[in-house]
Amino acid sequence: MRKLLVTSVIVLMCMSLPLAAFDGFTDIFGEPELPEQTTQQATQQTSFTVDGSVGFSIEGTRGEDEPFKGRVDIGGGLDIDLSWRGSMVDARTSFSLHPSNDTEFRWYDVFTGLSLTAYYEGGFVEAGLLKKEWGSGDGVHVVDVLNAPDYRNGFVDDAFAMKVAEPMVGSTTRWDDTTLEVFYKPMLIPMMAAEDAEDQWSMYPPGMGAIEPPTYEDLARLGNWQGAARLKSIVGPADVGLIYFNGFHTQPGYDLVSDPLSISIVFTRAQLFGAESTIVVGPFTIMLEGGFWLSEDRDGTDPTRYNSKWVYLGGIGYLFPDIGAYASVTYNGHYILDFQKGDLSDISNPNNADVDYVQATRSSGGAPYMNTLTAAFELPLARERVSVRLAGTYQLETGGYAFLPSITWSVTDDFIFKASGRLFGTMGRSEESIFKSWAKNDSLKMGISYLF
């Protein structure tokens, strides 16, 4: 009853405020009259907006060694953003309804965003299921710590879509050209990946079998709190940010016991001291990120916990002024301290299955360092009706690659056709890696969507 009363009071307070929505500069021009817009004006000043898309797609996947026995997946669905904006409070929720026969219904796949934002002079506080992107890179980051990645569908050409919206509370304070963001995450949301090692998008070594994921009770413990802060400022032609994070590595570690064989999941608490910068020089954009992950396993002796490591990223983007095309190349990597090679054929000694080594065998050919080159190119054509995008990543230690080309055609402004491909594999040394595992997942997808 008390909760209902408090909620009612808050709602009444919000409704009684002098409201002014942002649908353009309404304070200067008044409300715009837009064709086909689904904005409904609750009052002269408030706004309730529905945005979204409905789509349908067909994806054909090659399948390993049996190109004509590959699978076809029917996709698509409905994505809706509901926004209410008042003078001091915003509320927004995002739904994503993508029916599928072979995956179970999960709340975090449906509620892809949920936020309440309250503004005050000089800043705002927000709470809900949020997605945030930290770092200066073009879709590739090493200091983007606030959301766990989602690899259940492999790599796609939308880095934001590969994030899990997480429960968090944040505060943003601004003065002059400086911003201080502080976030608190009450629980641990781990990286999402296929749980079955036989799944087409599995990141585990072949034959490992299924691993039971951690339960909600495991993740929602009070001790699993996480906090992060970013101080960002404009310095001449550069945006510069300093980042601190105290939380967990989202990728799980494993405690292997050989006799009898059992695997239990553990997570590593760590702190990140990081920095980011974007510098624009003429048509060039220089992107830098770097930091140090200080692990709870400071001396690197616990095989179930990830070690401390350095992370780095450097990238350059170029805008072709005459044609509006954009190209970027990014180099990123990490170097793990106190790294020890193991022997996965004999896990009776836990040190042979140190989590850093296990991960390295899947991502960097068993080396303590990992370096990746990523390139992207986007070319608008036919007066921006057509857009060609090429994105590729090459992992230097394993020779693994992923290539994600796509072409988008705006049949009308609201009706979009998109064809995209995904190619995975390894070149040269052909070291064991997820790229090699995913080589069977080469696919071609075609879809249409209507934006509203």
Added chain:
Amino acid sequence: MKSFTRHILIVIVLLFSVPTLLSATVTGNSVMQQVMDTQAAKSSAMDLRLTLIDASGTSRERRLQTLTMTEAGLTNTITVFLSPASVRNTRFLTRQRADGTDDQWIYLPAVGRVKRIAASEGGGSFMGSDFTYSDMASTTYDTDEADHTLLRNETLQGRDTYVIESIPSVASDYGKTIIWVDTETYLPMRVEFYDKSSSAVIKELITDDFSYTEGRWITRSITMTTKASGHSTQIEILQAKYDIPMNSGYFTTTFLETGRVL
């Protein structure tokens, strides 16, 4: 009384002689200076509709609003796209630096992120239209950006115009432009844009409508046509306000991200 009479005489003489003096000193530069003065404002707010029309007559519409404010000689601009749905609420902030270069940021609502970007200047098409980013900034050159020559006086659509040839002295997408400037309003009524070799007209701008609003002449509607493709773009100024009080909080990355002046 004698003194008063002398003052009256001076005023009368001036009243009659000024038009004569002006007509005697009309040059390409003076006309273009007048064009600049007519368009100058400490702040402006525009609500625009772009209609992209291909050669077959099929049209697409874009809506955007833009605010511009000049402080201490530096101009800041913020633009918000209202439609179509694919770009709705995308916002651009451009801030001029003391060295004349621009800082530019973009806010992409789909990812809720503000990102510093290289300024989209030069000959790139603005939103797929027939206007380049440079054209959107101005379809004429300032007096210090080109050599302006008065070619002739001409009647265009029943109005007297000065015909000015402008050969840019700064980097430009065009070899030259020919501008028809209305002698009363000092608004460009027609502009021909020539290729780099100044031998062929590649685009043509026509002023479709103008009006006298809030104490100044303003262009209401213009159409740019690309000769080679027959594609054209009409820009309609649905609302325009000049020299209005404007909160500098609009021209911040805070506003870019939140859509609010905090």
